[in-house]
Amino acid sequence: MQCQYTGVHQYTMSTVQPQAQILTVSTHMSSSKANARQPPCPHRHLTTGRTRGFRNVSRRTPALRRLTKLNDKTNSDCLSRSRVVRGRSLCETTAQRTPTVLVACSSAASESSALLKSVRNGPLAGKVAIVTGCDRGLGRHIAESLVAKGASVQMACIDTEPATRTRDELNQTYPGANVVLAPRLDLADMSSVRKVAEWFLAFDEPLDILVNNAGANFFAKEWYTAAGIGGCAQINFLGPYFLTRLLVPALLKGSEPRVVSVASVMHRFTSLTDPDAFLKEWGAGGYRAAKLAVVLFTKELQRRLPGVTSVAVDPGSVYSGIWDTSTSFGRPPLVWLLQVCYAPVHDGAAAPIHAATIPTNQLVPGGYYARGMFRSAFLSATPFTAGGILHQLACLVCSLLDWPLRRLLRGHAGTAVTSAVSAAPTTDDTQLSARMWEAAAAAAQLPSEIES
Numbered sequence: 375m376q377c378q379y380t381g382v383h384q385y386t387m388s389t390v391q392p393q394a395q396i397l398t399v400s401t402h403m404s405s406s407k408a409n410a411r412q413p414p415c416p417h418r419h420l421t422t423g424r425t426r427g428f429r430n431v432s433r434r435t436p437a438l439r440r441l442t443k444l445n446d447k448t449n450s451d452c453l454s455r456s457r458v459v460r461g462r463s464l465c466e467t468t469a470q471r472t473p474t475v476l477v478a479c480s481s482a483a484s485e486s487s488a489l490l491k492s493v494r495n496g497p498l499a500g501k502v503a504i505v506t507g508c509d510r511g512l513g514r515h516i517a518e519s520l521v522a523k524g525a526s527v528q529m530a531c532i533d534t535e536p537a538t539r540t541r542d543e544l545n546q547t548y549p550g551a552n553v554v555l556a557p558r559l560d561l562a563d564m565s566s567v568r569k570v571a572e573w574f575l576a577f578d579e580p581l582d583i584l585v586n587n588a589g590a591n592f593f594a595k596e597w598y599t600a601a602g603i604g605g606c607a608q609i610n611f612l613g614p615y616f617l618t619r620l621l622v623p624a625l626l627k628g629s630e631p632r633v634v635s636v637a638s639v640m641h642r643f644t645s646l647t648d649p650d651a652f653l654k655e656w657g658a659g660g661y662r663a664a665k666l667a668v669v670l671f672t673k674e675l676q677r678r679l680p681g682v683t684s685v686a687v688d689p690g691s692v693y694s695g696i697w698d699t700s701t702s703f704g705r706p707p708l709v710w711l712l713q714v715c716y717a718p719v720h721d722g723a724a725a726p727i728h729a730a731t732i733p734t735n736q737l738v739p740g741g742y743y744a745r746g747m748f749r750s751a752f753l754s755a756t757p758f759t760a761g762g763i764l765h766q767l768a769c770l771v772c773s774l775l776d777w778p779l780r781r782l783l784r785g786h787a788g789t790a791v792t793s794a795v796s797a798a799p800t801t802d803d804t805q806l807s808a809r810m811w812e813a814a815a816a817a818a819q820l821p822s823e824i825e826s
Contacts (some may be wrong), residue, residue, distance in 0.1 A: 493550045496524025498731065501629065502581055504528045504574065504621070506559060506614070507588025509537035511694045512636070515723035516585055516730060517553070518544060523731055525583065526552040530559040530570050530617075532588070561588055561613030562605060564818065571620035581624035585730055586614040586635040586668075592700040596656045603817060607652060607659035611667040616818045618675070622825075625682050630734040633675065636726055637686040639748055639769060641666040642798045646806070649813035667810055669742060669797050674807040676740035678824050683737050686797070687729045688744040691715070691773035692722030717777035728792040742797035746789045747776040754796040 493499070498520060508517040509531040517527050521544050531537035537555055544553045557573050560566040574581070589610045597605040603612055618633055625631040644662035651658040652667065672686040693716035697703045703712060725745040729737070744753075752768035780789035800806065815822040 493522065493524050493548050496522065498583075499524030501525045501583060502528070502579055503583035503585065503730070504530055504556070504581060505585040505587060506530045506561075506617070507532070508585075509533055509540045511696075511719045512689060512692065512723045512726065513585075513587040514540055515720050516587060516726050519723070519727045520583065520730065521548050521551045521553055526554070528554050528556050528574065530556040530588075532558060532560050534558050559588070559617075561609045561617075562599060564599075564601075564613070564616060567613055567616050568620060571617060574621065575624055579624065580627035580629065580631075581621055582628040582631050583730055584618060584621060584625065584631075584633045585726065586618065586633070587726065588614070589636065589664075589696070591661045591696050592704075594699070598654075598656075601817065603653050604656045604659040606656070606661055607664050607667070610661065610664035611671070612653065612814055612817055614668070615671055615814045616820070619815075619818065619820050619824070622679065622682075625679075628682075630683070631681070632683040632685065632730070632734060632737065633672075634726060634729045635668050635672050635684070635686050637668045637672075637688055637742070637797075638662075638665040639688050639690070639744075639753065639773070641669050641801075642753065642769070643766060645800060646670070646810070649806075649810045652810075653813060653817055666798065666800065667814075669801045670807040670810045671814070672742075673740045673801055674804075674811045677804070677807075678811070680739070683734055683739050685729050685737055685740070685794075686742045687726045688742070688748055689722045689725050690717060690745055690748045690776055692717050692719060694719050694722065711774075715774045715778060717780070721777065721780070724790070725792045738794040741794035742801070743792055744795050745792040746780055747772040749788075749791065749793055749795050 501524070503517075503520050503525045505513055505517045505520065505527060507513040508527075508529050513531075517529060517540075520527050527544075529537055529541055534555070541553045541555045545551050556570050558566065559570045590606070591610075593605060599605070599608050614635060625633070638661075640662045644660070644666055646652055646658075646663050646666050648658065649667075652663055653659060669686045672684050675682070675684040693712045697709070697712060702708055725743055728745075729743050750768070750772055753765075753772060776789075779787075783789050812822050
């Protein structure tokens with residue numbers, strides 16, 4: 375497959391069909407061995423019906439997405455004799471001949487046609503989105519959901535190799551999709567952030583959806599940028615802030631534009647009184663404080679730019695790659711607890727997907743969204759927001775029971791509902807959010823006022 379990018383809305387693909395793309399099944403048996411016991415079919419995993427292998431191959435192999443004309447009479451005769459039955463091997467052909475069977479999967483063609491229709495006529499058709507950190511994990515599922523609903527998605531990632539694979543897989547899985555890989559985005563490097571923003575602005579295209587998903591935690595040691603900003607605060611707050619500010623001109627051109635920033639329940643268990651110390655001191659700029667700053671930024675952005683709907687989202691307790699670098703949670707026995715009690719990434723992406731895709735008139739501007747047990751009053755009600763032992767215990771219970779209950783109840787009883795809830799009381803301090811904005815603007819060397 376050859377892909378050529380000619381603009382945000384123009385991603386052209388020309389498919390060359392090499393011989394390897396056509397599923398071939400060959401069997402050979404001489405007449406003298408016709409009655410001998412046949413070896414196990416090497417293609418027995420490619421069976422129709424309920425097995426996973428055939429489904430994956432049919433989705434990933436373009437040749438299986440359309441009916442194949444058989445020009446060879448031998449192949450034609452063999453295909454008429456072969457049987458493709460639920461649960462049976464594709465290698466059930468005549469033992470006396472050595473045919474090559476070209477399998478034409480009409481169900482795969484129907485699926486491909488349905489996907490093409492859903493992409494072209496989806497609720498987000500014609501919209502342009504940027505998703506950061508979407509080569510894997512939560513971001514991957516967020517990007518795929520946007521693609522499936524018809525949006526043109528620009529992937530902004532730090533790891534270009536897995537991002538390239540993800541882009542190709544999404545373009546192949548969803549016919550007619552427009553998934554484009556932006557220049558490498560390193561949120562720790564302000565010049566890299568600026569390069570991505572300038573790349574997009576050069577197309578003079580509107581931006582309808584910006585999802586600030588990328589983040590990091592569990593750093594091995596303290597580190598600072600050349601400007602003296604703590605690494606955790608830089609990646610989780612200042613980098614996304616800078617990217618959003620630079621993309622404001624494109625957002626203002628968008629149709630009902632929105633900014634979705636991934637936050638965390640951990641913002642409830644910290645305080646932030648000095649924005650300058652948060653940015654420049656490692657102890658004051660940890661992961662919890664960074665997520666609190668994200669929520670403050672969300673609310674302040676909504677006040678300063680009312681034409682763009684800005685929301686923050688708590689994905690809940692998710693077993694994602696962010697735990698891999700933890701010396702405690704990234705290894706047994708705690709990693710086993712996370713694997714059992716924390717939601718897989720496809721489930722954890724549901725809340726950000728909800729905030730990024732529902733109609734704008736259903737969003738609460740400047741709202742904070744959570745799902746399942748993380749909507750519980752034990753986390754958001756005033757008596758439990760003091761950050762004390764009772765509040766932390768409530769958070770622990772919610773994080774350990776949220777996914778098991780949702781799986782047990784199959785999403786019933788509100789376990790799969792995403793809605794706007796109250797964030798930490800600190801986020802209602804407009805003076806604090808304004809000072810946080812001013813400090814971030816100074817660190818990013820941007821004017822504090824938005825030019826609209």
